[in-house]
Every structure is written in C-alpha cells, then in structure tokens.
Amino acid sequence: MSILFETEYQGRRFVGFERPEPGKASVLHRVEDGQLAATLSEVRDPAALPDAIRSRTASVTVADADLKFLPPLLPTSTNNALVSGFMQTHASKMDGPRPSEGDVDPPKWFFKGFGSWLKLPGEPLVVPAEPKALIEEPEVVLVYANDEDGTPHYAGYTFGNDLCDIGLHRYNPAYNPYCKLCDTSISPWLHLGEPPTAVNGRTTINRDGEVAWEGSFDCGLDALYYTTGDMAENLLSTYPAVRRPGLVNYLMLGADSASFHAGFRIADGDVVDIEFTSHGVRLDNRVEFAKRSATV
Known part of the structure; x- marks a missing residue:
C-alpha cells in the first residue's frame, strides 16, 4: 500500500511517497501548505495523490538526517x-x-x-x-x-x-x-x-x-x-x-x-x-x- 509523509527541509515543505530508510537518501517533492488537501479534492482518490503530485512538482534528493517530519496534511499556517x-x-x-x-x-x-x-x-x-x-x-x-x-x-x-x-x-x-x-x-x-x-x-x-x-x-x-x-x-x-x-x-x-x-x-x-x-x-x-x- 502507498504511503505519503510531509517534512520540512531547509525551511520549506516537501512530500515523499516512500518511507525513509536510515542511511539512505529520500526523493521529495516541493509542496505548499495545503497543496495535498487541494489536490485530493481534485483527484478524489487517495491512491491517485502520488502520481498527481509527481506530475506537477520537481523532485529533490536529500539525506534522511536533514528531514523534520510533520503530521500528515496538517495546515501549519492556519492551524485549521x-x-x-x-x-x-x-x-x-x-x-x-x-x-x-x-x-x-x-x-x-x-x-x-x-x-x-x-x-x-x-x-x-x-x-x-x-x-x-x-x-x-x-x-x-x-x-x-x-x-x-x-x-x-x-x-x-x-x-x-x-x-x-x-x-x-x-x-x-x-x-x-x-x-x-x-x-x-x-x-x-x-x-x-x-x-x-x-x-x-x-x-x-x-x-x-x-x-x-x-x-x-x-x-x-x-x-x-x-x-x-x-x-x-x-x-x-x-x-x-x-x-x-x-x-x-x-x-x-x-x-x-x-x-x-x-x-x-x-x-x-x-x-x-x-x-x-x-x-x-x-x-x-x-x-x-x-x-x-x-x-x-
């Protein structure tokens, strides 16, 4: 089953679709606060989220030690x-x-x-x-x-x-x-x-x-x-x-x-x-x- 996680990296918000493993780099996609929820309302299927985000955003590869995880989909800017x-x-x-x-x-x-x-x-x-x-x-x-x-x-x-x-x-x-x-x-x-x-x-x-x-x-x-x-x-x-x-x-x-x-x-x-x-x-x-x- 697919998973996703959100993380902060260098003060910006990213999403990943494979659980990080110790010592291995993670592929992340840059997202804005609330972007995952907005994309979900468009595709209406959680399983379609990874492909929808991948097709709209560039990826970056980072070391797992640099990640600060967030509660999934939490709108941090509004606390909504x-x-x-x-x-x-x-x-x-x-x-x-x-x-x-x-x-x-x-x-x-x-x-x-x-x-x-x-x-x-x-x-x-x-x-x-x-x-x-x-x-x-x-x-x-x-x-x-x-x-x-x-x-x-x-x-x-x-x-x-x-x-x-x-x-x-x-x-x-x-x-x-x-x-x-x-x-x-x-x-x-x-x-x-x-x-x-x-x-x-x-x-x-x-x-x-x-x-x-x-x-x-x-x-x-x-x-x-x-x-x-x-x-x-x-x-x-x-x-x-x-x-x-x-x-x-x-x-x-x-x-x-x-x-x-x-x-x-x-x-x-x-x-x-x-x-x-x-x-x-x-x-x-x-x-x-x-x-x-x-x-x-």
Whole structure:
C-alpha cells in the first residue's frame, strides 16, 4: 500500500511517497501548505495523490538526517485542523453482536484538541500536573480534508496514541472533556488506502530505563463494535461545524484495554513505546507532568 509523509527541509515543505530508510537518501517533492488537501479534492482518490503530485512538482534528493517530519496534511499556517475521536468503540466493551451499519446510535464523541497539538514520535507528551490515572490508547486515525466548499474527502489513515486521564473520567464521567486535555502522539506516515480491518501490536512502558509494563492490543476495524459509517461518516455528514472549508479532521477510532486496565499507573517521565507491529509503525514518547501555571 502507498504511503505519503510531509517534512520540512531547509525551511520549506516537501512530500515523499516512500518511507525513509536510515542511511539512505529520500526523493521529495516541493509542496505548499495545503497543496495535498487541494489536490485530493481534485483527484478524489487517495491512491491517485502520488502520481498527481509527481506530475506537477520537481523532485529533490536529500539525506534522511536533514528531514523534520510533520503530521500528515496538517495546515501549519492556519492551524485549521481538529483532533477528535469516539469512546467505547470496541466490541469487547459492548454487549451482543456487532450491529449492521445504521442500526445503532453512534458512540460518544469527544474533542481532543487542535491539529497543532499533535506530537510526533520522540517528542514529549505533556499532561496536567496532577492526573488521577493516565492511560495510553493505541488507535487508528482517519484523516479527512475538507475542500473549499466544506465537502470532506477521505485522505487515508495513520496511527495515534490518545493519551488521557481515565482516572478523572471514572471519578466523574462529566469531566471527560478535561480528561482528554493531554498531548496526542501521531505517526507521520499516512497510508493511502481504506481503513485497516486488522491492526495488532504491543505497548511497552519504560521507567528509568527498565520495562515497567508491556501488553498487546488490537485496534483494527474487525475489533470494533461500530462501523466507520456510524462514526466518521455520521459525524462529518451531520455536523456543519466539522465541515468548514479547508478544515482537516483527525478522527481517532478508539482503543481496547491498556495498561490502566491491568492495574498499572503511568508516572511522570515514563516512556510509552507503542509498536503497531502489523504496519511497521512505532510511537515512542516520554510523558511529562506539567507544572501548575500561575494565573493573573
């Protein structure tokens, strides 16, 4: 399956279509902020993006060490992007067999943050100073880009870690908007295909250089109770607020059990290392508890 990534090189924006390999040069194409989303609205097929961009732009070959990766399709000049997701989406958390599309009320939706809040592998994930109990949540992330008329176009999928304060949510479910106010990690690789049916991997949490907890997970579509139609398509077709022209939506499809459910508690300085083994993607991020800020 084809992928794309965006990167900064010498202060300018480029796109590549083959995942960089250590020690090897990468072929990049110069693009402007928002050009990929605009091209997507023309070709209407994520798989057609590479050829469309290659035919319109010149290429340059650069060393991998000089690349600074970006969240895929993130409009950095305008911050016109939203990160949000759905709760209790896995079949393991629900009673009964998976219903047919449209035969069930959609799951609860939450707002996670603006696109500029996304963090890449290797960057710290900052959380409030005194969380009750954090949880890592490995998830499939669907990416949609709205055209100039506000029509959403599916761009592809990537993977993320919806780190949040589940302890606060369990203390009082009405506080769920607060519990989501933690940084989110995202992979820079955008997969140009339909959402994956099977995704599996393993999470390792390291503390002071030692493994403190590890466990496996499954977050593919086959593990979900809801369909993407009952989640992403329902949200985007129902609410004009998420169809604003030029807006990019990062929609997180939910996670199954994780370290919290096994009795583990993430601490300040822990490194959460999530490997989506089935897709060769890794998210490794240090968790940092913020200091309380004085108000004026």
